[in-house]
Amino acid sequence: MSRLLLLSEWIERVESRETRVAIIGLGYVGLPLALLFAKAGFQVTGFDIDAAKVAMLNEGRSYIHHIAPEDLAAARSAGFSATTDFARLRECDAVLLCVPTPLNADHTPDMSYIEDTVRALAPHTFVGQLIVLESTTWPGTTTELVLPELERLGPAGLRVMRAAGTLNSADEVDPSAAADLPQPLTGAMLAFSPEREDPGNTTTPRHAVPKVIGGIDRSASAAAAALYATIFDRTVIVSSTEAAEMTKLLENIYRGVNIALVNELKQLCLAMKIDIWEVIDAAATKPFGFQAFYPGPGIGGHCIPVDPFYLSWRARQFDRPTRFIELAGEVNEAMPSFVVQTVERALERAGTALRGASVLLLGIAYKRDVDDLRESPALTIFSLLQQAGAAVSYNDPFFAEVGAGRHYSIQAHSTALERAGEFDCVLLVTDHSAYDIAALVAASKLFVDTRNATRGMTSRKIVRC
Numbered sequence: 001m002s003r004l005l006l007l008s009e010w011i012e013r014v015e016s017r018e019t020r021v022a023i024i025g026l027g028y029v030g031l032p033l034a035l036l037f038a039k040a041g042f043q044v045t046g047f048d049i050d051a052a053k054v055a056m057l058n059e060g061r062s063y064i065h066h067i068a069p070e071d072l073a074a075a076r077s078a079g080f081s082a083t084t085d086f087a088r089l090r091e092c093d094a095v096l097l098c099v100p101t102p103l104n105a106d107h108t109p110d111m112s113y114i115e116d117t118v119r120a121l122a123p124h125t126f127v128g129q130l131i132v133l134e135s136t137t138w139p140g141t142t143t144e145l146v147l148p149e150l151e152r153l154g155p156a157g158l159r160v161m162r163a164a165g166t167l168n169s170a171d172e173v174d175p176s177a178a179a180d181l182p183q184p185l186t187g188a189m190l191a192f193s194p195e196r197e198d199p200g201n202t203t204t205p206r207h208a209v210p211k212v213i214g215g216i217d218r219s220a221s222a223a224a225a226a227l228y229a230t231i232f233d234r235t236v237i238v239s240s241t242e243a244a245e246m247t248k249l250l251e252n253i254y255r256g257v258n259i260a261l262v263n264e265l266k267q268l269c270l271a272m273k274i275d276i277w278e279v280i281d282a283a284a285t286k287p288f289g290f291q292a293f294y295p296g297p298g299i300g301g302h303c304i305p306v307d308p309f310y311l312s313w314r315a316r317q318f319d320r321p322t323r324f325i326e327l328a329g330e331v332n333e334a335m336p337s338f339v340v341q342t343v344e345r346a347l348e349r350a351g352t353a354l355r356g357a358s359v360l361l362l363g364i365a366y367k368r369d370v371d372d373l374r375e376s377p378a379l380t381i382f383s384l385l386q387q388a389g390a391a392v393s394y395n396d397p398f399f400a401e402v403g404a405g406r407h408y409s410i411q412a413h414s415t416a417l418e419r420a421g422e423f424d425c426v427l428l429v430t431d432h433s434a435y436d437i438a439a440l441v442a443a444s445k446l447f448v449d450t451r452n453a454t455r456g457m458t459s460r461k462i463v464r465c
C-alpha cells in the first residue's frame, strides 16, 4: 500500500505506470475500461459482487459480445485479474466506480448500487487514494452522497481533500505544473468523470471520446486528468463534480429529446405520405445547425430511457419543471404502442386479425449488434402483442432465450430465421447486421420495418413505420 505525499509524485507514478488501478463494477462500462488501463501498462484489479462474472474473467472468458477474448487474454497477461474481495481495494491508488444506476419502479433514482459500493470501499480508503465515480447520476451525488459516506465510514480521521480552487484546463496537469497545486496530499481525492461509452460503436474508438472530469478540488481534478490522459486522447476538466454530472445528463437528454422529435415527426410524415428518412438525410446536408437523429420503435438501453429521470427527480427538489424531459419521455414511451397499432392495421389489410395472428419479432436487443436487453422497446412490443392476443415469437442472434427481467416477464426461445415464412407477420425491431433483410422480406408474408432497413426495396409486403 502506498502513501503518496505529493501530488506531483502521484502524477509521476501514473506516468511510470506504478499506479495500481481498481475498477468496481465489471459490466459494459467497467470491463472495457479495465482492459484499456491494462493495455496502457497499469496493474488493474477488477472488483465485482457477481462471483460468476469474476470467475469467468479469471478463466479468460468474456461475457460481453463486443469484448474479444483476445483483448481479455492480453489484459490478463498484463496482470489484470478480477476479485470479489473488496479488502484488496487498499492495494489500489485509483478506484473507479462503474456500478449501475437504474430506476426504481416509480421512476426515482435507485442509488443502492452506489451506496453499497461506497460502503464496501470506505474502510479501505487512504490518504492519496483517488476515487472517481463514473456512473451516470444526478448532479450533487458526489458531494452530497459519496463524500459524506466515505468520510463517515472510512478510517478514523480520514478526510476527502477540499482545497480551494478548481482547474479549468487539462494543460495544467503535467508534473511540473502540478508543483504549485496544493501539496502534500492530506486526504483522499474524489472526482466525478462520466462514462461516455457507446456499446457497439465501431466508428469512434473509445480513446477518441474526450473524458470529462470534475474534481472536488484541484488535486482531484489534476490526479484524475493525469490518469485518464494515459488512455484518452483528450481530457476536459470542468470546475465541479456537479458540472461533470450535469454534462452527462445534458448529453443523454439532448439525445432523448431529439429522438422524441423525430419519432413524433415520423408519425406525422407517415400520415402525410412523406418519407421521414429522406427528409432527415436531406436536412443533414446542411453544414451547420442540424444534427441528424433517426426515428425508431422506442428507446432502450441503460442510458437514454433512464438518465433523464435522474435529472427530473433532482429538479423537483429545486421546484423546477423539466418539461422537455417529460414530453420526450411521453413521446418515446408511446412508440412501442404505435408499432403494435401499425402491425394490427397491416395485418387487417392482409385479412388477418391481430388476435390469433402469429408474429415473428426480429431483434430483441435494444440496439443493433449489442447483447444488451436493458429497457429494450422490443420487450414492450413483445408484451403488447401478446396482450393483444397475438402468438409472438422472436429471433435474436445474441439471445438464445429470454426469461424474466427487471421490468418484464417473457419466457421464449429464439426462433430460427428459416421459419420466417410461417408467420403472418415478420416485425423488424432491431436491425442486427446479421440479418439478410432482402431474403427475410422475400420469405415473409408481411414485413413491418421500424428501422428503414428496407430502404430502396419495393415490395407490397413491406410496411414501414
Ligand SMILES: NC(=O)c1ccc[n+]([C@@H]2O[C@H](COP(=O)([O-])OP(=O)(O)OC[C@H]3O[C@@H](n4cnc5c(N)ncnc54)[C@H](O)[C@@H]3O)[C@@H](O)[C@H]2O)c1
Residues within 6 Å of the ligand: 024, 025, 026, 027, 028, 029, 030, 047, 048, 049, 050, 053, 098, 099, 100, 101, 113, 116, 117, 134, 135, 136, 137, 195, 196, 197, 198, 199, 302, 303
Ligand atoms: N452501458 C452503457 O452503454 C453506458 C454508457 C454510459 C454510461 N453508463 C453508466 O455506467 C454505469 C454502469 O453501467 P453498465 O452498463 O456498465 O452496467 P452493468 O450492469 O453492465 O455493469 C455493472 C456491474 O456492476 C456490478 N455491481 C453491481 N453492484 C456492485 C457493487 N456493489 N460492487 C461491485 N460491483 C457491483 C454488476 O455485477 C455488474 O457487473 C451506469 O451508471 C450507467 O448509467 C452506461
